Structure formats: structure tokens, C-alpha cells
Amino acid sequence: MIVRWVAVAALIVGAAVFPAFAGKYPVKLLQEILIWGIFAMSLDLLMGYAGMVSLGHSAFFGVGGYVAALALLKSPGVASGLLLPAAAAALAALVIGYFSIRVSGVYFIMLTLAFSQMFYAVTFQAAWLGAEDGIVGVPRLNALGLDTAKPLAFHLYLVVLIAVGALALFRIVRSPFGRVLRGIHENEARMEAVGYAVDRYKLLAFVIAGTVAGVAGSLYTQFVGSITPDAFLWTTSGEALLMVIIGGTGTLAGSMLGAAAFILLQSLVSSYTERWMLILGLTFILLVLFAPGGVVGALRGRVGIRS
Amino acid sequence: MTPPPLLAITALTRTFGALSALAGVSLSVTPKTRHAVIGPNGAGKTTLFNVITGQVPPSAGHVLFEGRLVTGLSPHAVARRGISRSFQRTNLFPKLTVLENLRLAAAADGRGSWSLFGRVDRLRAPFERATETAEAIGLRDRLPATAGTLSYGEQRQLEVGVALATRPKLLLLDEPTAGMSPEETQRMTRMLEGLPREVTLLIIEHDMDVVGSLADRVTVLHYGEVLTEGTFDHVKRDPRVYEVYLGSA
Numbered sequence: 001m002i003v004r005w006v007a008v009a010a011l012i013v014g015a016a017v018f019p020a021f022a023g024k025y026p027v028k029l030l031q032e033i034l035i036w037g038i039f040a041m042s043l044d045l046l047m048g049y050a051g052m053v054s055l056g057h058s059a060f061f062g063v064g065g066y067v068a069a070l071a072l073l074k075s076p077g078v079a080s081g082l083l084l085p086a087a088a089a090a091l092a093a094l095v096i097g098y099f100s101i102r103v104s105g106v107y108f109i110m111l112t113l114a115f116s117q118m119f120y121a122v123t124f125q126a127a128w129l130g131a132e133d134g135i136v137g138v139p140r141l142n143a144l145g146l147d148t149a150k151p152l153a154f155h156l157y158l159v160v161l162i163a164v165g166a167l168a169l170f171r172i173v174r175s176p177f178g179r180v181l182r183g184i185h186e187n188e189a190r191m192e193a194v195g196y197a198v199d200r201y202k203l204l205a206f207v208i209a210g211t212v213a214g215v216a217g218s219l220y221t222q223f224v225g226s227i228t229p230d231a232f233l234w235t236t237s238g239e240a241l242l243m244v245i246i247g248g249t250g251t252l253a254g255s256m257l258g259a260a261a262f263i264l265l266q267s268l269v270s271s272y273t274e275r276w277m278l279i280l281g282l283t284f285i286l287l288v289l290f291a292p293g294g295v296v297g298a299l300r301g302r303v304g305i306r307s
Numbered sequence: 308m309t310p311p312p313l314l315a316i317t318a319l320t321r322t323f324g325a326l327s328a329l330a331g332v333s334l335s336v337t338p339k340t341r342h343a344v345i346g347p348n349g350a351g352k353t354t355l356f357n358v359i360t361g362q363v364p365p366s367a368g369h370v371l372f373e374g375r376l377v378t379g380l381s382p383h384a385v386a387r388r389g390i391s392r393s394f395q396r397t398n399l400f401p402k403l404t405v406l407e408n409l410r411l412a413a414a415a416d417g418r419g420s421w422s423l424f425g426r427v428d429r430l431r432a433p434f435e436r437a438t439e440t441a442e443a444i445g446l447r448d449r450l451p452a453t454a455g456t457l458s459y460g461e462q463r464q465l466e467v468g469v470a471l472a473t474r475p476k477l478l479l480l481d482e483p484t485a486g487m488s489p490e491e492t493q494r495m496t497r498m499l500e501g502l503p504r505e506v507t508l509l510i511i512e513h514d515m516d517v518v519g520s521l522a523d524r525v526t527v528l529h530y531g532e533v534l535t536e537g538t539f540d541h542v543k544r545d546p547r548v549y550e551v552y553l554g555s556a
Contacts, residue, residue: 168424176414176422176430183411186400193360193398194473195386195415208423 008167016159019152027155033263034162035219037256040243041169042212047241048250049173050205051185052101056112057213058236059096059119060089064214065227066123069135072222081141081148081218082161089214090207097206101199104188113234120232134228138221148222158219165212169252172208181205246287248294257295311374313338313477313507314359314390319368321354321531328354330531331368336477341508343518343539346528347551352511353395355528356479360392361385372477387416391475393466395482395511401455405446408454408465409437412472436472444468445498460491464498471502478502480510484517496520519543527551 015034019027039061046052064085071080100111123129130136140148141157148154172178180201183191192198221227230236243262247254265283270276291298312335321329328351336342344352357363359370361382369378377385400408414420414433428434441447444464449457454465467483483499484492496517502508512518518525518539525542527534529551535542542548 171424174427175425176420176427179407179411179414179427180420182403183400186402187398190394190398190400190469191411191415192382193362193386193392193394194412194469195383195391196420197381197383201420204421 012159012163015163016156019155024151027151029263029267031155031158031223033256033260034158035216035223036240036243036263037259038162038165038219039213039216040240040247040255040259041166041252042209042216043237043240044244044247044249044252044255045169045173045181045212046205046209047244048252049178049185050181050202051188052104052202052206053109053241054100054112055109055234055237055241056096056100056114056116057209057240058232058234059112059116060093060210060213061217061220061236061240062116062119062123062227062229062232063092064089064217065221065231066129066135066217067214068218068221069138069227070129072138072141073135076139076142078141078143081143081222082215085214085218086211089217090211092214093207093210094203097203097210101202101206113237116232116237117234120229123229123232130228132229134226134230136226138225138227140222140225154222158223161215161219165215166252166256169212173252177201177204242284246284246294248296248298251294251296254294254296261295310338312336312371313373314509315371315374316355316359317368317371319355319358319370320366321351321358321363322366327531329358329365329368332528332531332533334526334533334536336507336509337524338476338507339504340523341510341521343522343525344509344511344528345513345515345518345525345542346534349530350528351531352528353481354531356392356481356511359385359479360390383415386473386475389476390479391470391473391477392479393470393481393483395485397459397462397466399454399462399465399469401453403454404450405441405452405454405457405465406434406437406450408469409440409472410434412469413437413440413474415473436474440468440472443471443498443502445494460487460494463487463491463495467495467498471506475506477507477509480508480512482511482513484512484514492517515543 015030018030043057046054067088068081068085071084096115100108103111124132140154142149146153146157148157180196184198184201188198217231243258244255246261247258265280266276269279314336316332316334319329319332332355346352354363358365361380365378369376372388372390377388410433413436419430441450444467446461446464446468449461457465463483467480470478484495487495492514499521522539525539526536527542527548534547534551535545
């Protein structure tokens with residue numbers, strides 16, 4: 001237990017002081033990993049714990065990103081960079097979730113996918129959102145004495161916020177609510193039969209996951225300085241899905257590892273060949289065939305054999 | 308002087324296409340009794356349970372529990388009123404431990420389950436109830452085992468336990484001894500006999516020894532209708548009951 005907390009603290013401090021030891025490009029990579037990692041973790045809450053595989057998680061990433069862009073252009077406060085995007089994503093998740101959780105399995109996948117593509121279609125057409133070019137030149141948050149236009153301040157802001165989000169998710173999956181989600185994943189009908197209002201639990205899980213994804217989207221906008229309709233594209237959901245599976249579904253930590261593996265591989269391979277998607281695809285196939293539990297599953301297996 | 312019924316079913320009908328699974332069933336269950344529903348396959352017994360617990364809406368008729376209408380409620384709402392059921396085909400949380408199977412059921416009535424950041428082990432009541440239930444179903448020393456790894460007989464015991472852990476006023480058991488060996492059936496019967504008398508029991512059962520030793524009252528269903536009702540000895544002597552069973556064999 002104590003070992004675990006020391007390890008977590010070491011990871012957070014390590015990520016925070018990383019710029020002191022590394023150049024600009026590695027720091028950017030780390031930031032990208034952290035943002036995609038928390039996004040993938042929020043999807044894992046749905047997939048790995050509640051058993052709801054969604055292909056529309058990009059909807060909340062995009063809503064967070066767009067609302068942050070619009071709000072930060074008006075004023076660079078905490079409300080713009082954090083609260084408004086989170087609230088907007090939560091609201092979107094409430095509405096989309098309300099309709100989607102009525103169905104399950106493939107139908108749930110298709111419905112969530114359709115909702116996210118709707119956002120794509122709308123933003124792609126909307127002139128006031130910059131249509132296909134999106135919103136560019138978005139300033140970073142500057143509030144509470146923290147000007148995140150400065151690289152180091154932005155890095156610390158990112159690390160702290162994502163650490164808080166990740167720790168909250170870790171707490172949630174181990175809470176009584178998290179146990180209910182696992183019960184629903186295992187046997188939804190029996191949970192209903194013993195007295196759980198299953199739909200309400202699923203909706204809350206969907207809203208929590210959507211809110212965290214919205215914060216990730218907002219951070220992404222601040223990281224890049226712009227947002228385009230592509231954020232809503234199903235590939236955004238698909239990449240997060242791959243990260244969750246690569247890392248190990250239902251492990252949370254695995255999603256962060258999966259994001260790291262995905263982004264590092266992408267940056268490494270793409271510096272050698274244009275066909276990095278092909279290499280990535282092959283790697284993914286091999287991983288699913290030989291390590292179906294993902295990176296975390298494989299590590300656990302290794303440890304299990306040893307002990 | 309009979310007390311008002313705990314469960315009052317009036318003219319309950321359920322059709323599936325051209326088939327009438329229930330064709331106007333009326334049935335009263337007196338509080339604190341053990342009431343068996345018997346009948347050949349296809350008599351509508353499981354459909355009756357499915358309608359009572361809200362899994363299947365009735366085509367006509369209604370169900371009153373403690374004098375209040377429960378037809379139209381969703382299954383979780385029926386469960387929260389105090390009606391819990393076990394299933395004919397084992398319906399557990401196979402990857403979770405015996406303790407967690409029982410604890411989840413025991414925690415279903417509490418607001419604690421909405422706690423996002425709380426700790427599971429801080430909520431003592433569900434743990435205590437889970438342990439008590441494990442004692443009652445004879446799985447006290449199997450608490451840490453994964454449900455899916457239990458023997459078939461043990462899984463059937465846990466099946467009853469998950470229903471019991473919600474602390475129901477009315478417990479519906481759908482063929483608790485289905486597929487059991489004679490020894491397992493005996494153990495299950497003893498376990499059911501040992502259940503607290505405050506829990507009213509409505510039980511579907513094929514094994515007449517189990518019905519004979521357990522039931523205060525027996526209702527015989529046949530093609531979705533009540534054929535007869537009375538004590539086990541009364542029903543046993545009814546020539547129509549023989550006919551129904553032998554005729555369908």
C-alpha cells in the first residue's frame with residue numbers, strides 16, 4: 001500500500017520535473033501522452049469497468065476542446081479553461097448518455113458513434129466555429145497568478161490537473177459506486193433484480209467519463225493552441241480505444257501506458273516512414289494476439305509466474 | 308381470521324403471441340407462510356415469477372404487494388419494495404468472490420452505493436449482512452472463493468443467497484434444486500427449512516419431497532390456470548393433479 005503511494009508520488013514528481021532534464025520535443029511528447037492518457041482512462045472507466053464500449057467518446061473531447069477555444073478567446077480565466085469545458089462536456093454526456101444507455105452492445109457502439117459524427121458534421125459546416133479550419137490562435141489559461149503561456153507553468157498546470165483527474169478515477173473505480181459498475185459489467189440483469197437502478201448508475205458513469213474527456217479536450221486545445229472538427233472524428237475515439245486495449249482494459253493505469261506506447265511508437269516510426277499507420281496496425285495485431293490482457297495484463301502474467 | 312395477504316395476484320394474464328402463458332391466475336400468499344407453486348413444464352410458473360418481479364409486463368390483471376400495486380414497476384423498484392427472486396438458471400456474478408456477490412446484493416438498498424470517493428469497507432452493514440447470509444446458506448468458509456469456481460451445488464446455494472441478502476419480505480425461489488443430485492437436494496432442503504420464518508417464501512419446485520417437507524400451501528398451475536390449491540396432503544390426493552402430471556409425462 002505504502003509502496004504504491006510512493007510509486008504514484010514518484011511518477012507525478014517525475015513528470016513534473018521532466019522539463020529540467022529533457023529538451024523541448026520530449027517534453028511535448030510527454031504532454032501529449034498525458035492528455036491522451038487521461039482521455040483514454042476516462043474511456044476505460046466506461047469500457048473496462050461498466051462494460052460500455054463506446055465509439056463516440058470523441059464527442060466529449062471535442063466539446064471540451066471547442067468550448068475551451070471559444071471561452072479562452074473571450075477571457076483566459078479558470079472558468080474558460082476548465083469549468084466551462086467540463087460543464088459543457090458533462091451536459092453533452094448527459095444528453096447523449098440518456099439516449100444511448102437504453103441500448104447495449106453493438107447498438108450502443110453505433111449510437112455513440114452516430115452522436116459524435118453529428119458533432120463533426122455540425123462543426124465542419126458552422127462558419128462561426130471556423131468550419132473545417134476550426135478555431136486557431138487560442139490563448140492559454142492565465143489565472144490565479146499562473147500564466148500558462150509560459151512553457152514551464154503550462155507543464156506544471158498540465159501535470160497537476162491530470163494527476164488529480166487520474167487519482168479521482170482510481171478512487172472512483174474502487175468506491176462503492178465503482179463496485180456497482182463492476183457488478184453491472186458482470187451481470188446487468190441480476191444487478192437490476194437485486195434492486196439497483198442500473199440505468200442511472202450507467203448514466204452517471206457516462207457523465208463522469210464524458211466530463212473527464214471534456215477536460216482532456218480542453219487541455220488539448222490549450223496544448224496545440226487550436227481545435228478542428230477532426231477532434232470529433234471517430235478516429236479520435238478509435239485511437240483512445242486502441243490505447244485502452246493496448247494498455248489493458250479495466251486497469252486504468254494501462255490506459256496511460258497504452259497512450260505512451262501509441263504516441264511514442266507513432267513519433268518513432270513516423271520519423272522513418274510515412275507508413276507509420278501500417279507498422280502501428282501490425283504491432284496492434286501482434287499485441288492483441290499474444291497479449292490479450294494488454295501491457296498491464298502481460299506484466300501481471302510475468303509477475304504471477306515469478307511469484 | 309386470516310391476515311391480509313402479503314401478495315395478492317388478481318386475474319393475471321400474459322400472452323406470447325398465440326400462447327397464453329398465464330390465463331387469469333389469481334393467487335394469495337399469506338405473510339410468513341411457505342407457498343409452493345407446482346405444475347408440469349409450460350404451466351406458466353416462471354412467467355408468473357417474471358410478471359411479479361417486473362421482468363415481463365402482464366397482458367392483463369395486477370399484482371398487489373402489501374396492498375400496493377407493483378405491476379408496472381421496473382425490476383429494481385419491485386426488489387426495493389421487498390420482493391427478491393432467485394433464478395432457475397444460475398445467474399450470479401461469476402468473476403466476483405462469494406463475499407462480493409452477497410455484498411453487492413446486500414448493498415442494493417443503501418444510498419451508500421452512490422458514493423464515488425468513499426471506501427467500500429467503511430460501509431459495514433452490507434458486509435455484515437453478506438456474512439450472515441453466507442452462514443445461512445452454508446457458504447461461510449467459501450467467502451473468498453470466486454463464484455465461477457464453486458461446485459454446481461454451491462452455486463445453487465449462492466443463487467438463493469444473493470436473493471436472500473437483499474433481506475426481502477417475500478422471497479421467490481425458482482426451482483432451487485434444479486439439476487441437483489439427491490444429496491445436494493437434501494442439503495438445499497435443510498437450508499431452506501432453516502431460513503427465518505419472517506421471510507415469506509413462494510417457491511417453484513418439481514421435487515415433491517422438497518414441496519412436501521417445506522410448503523404450508525401448494526398451488527397447482529396447469530396451462531396458465533390454477534388447477535387447485537390447498538395443503539400438500541390435500542393437493543396430493545386430488546385426482547386431477549395426478550392426471551396433469553402423468554398426462555404430460
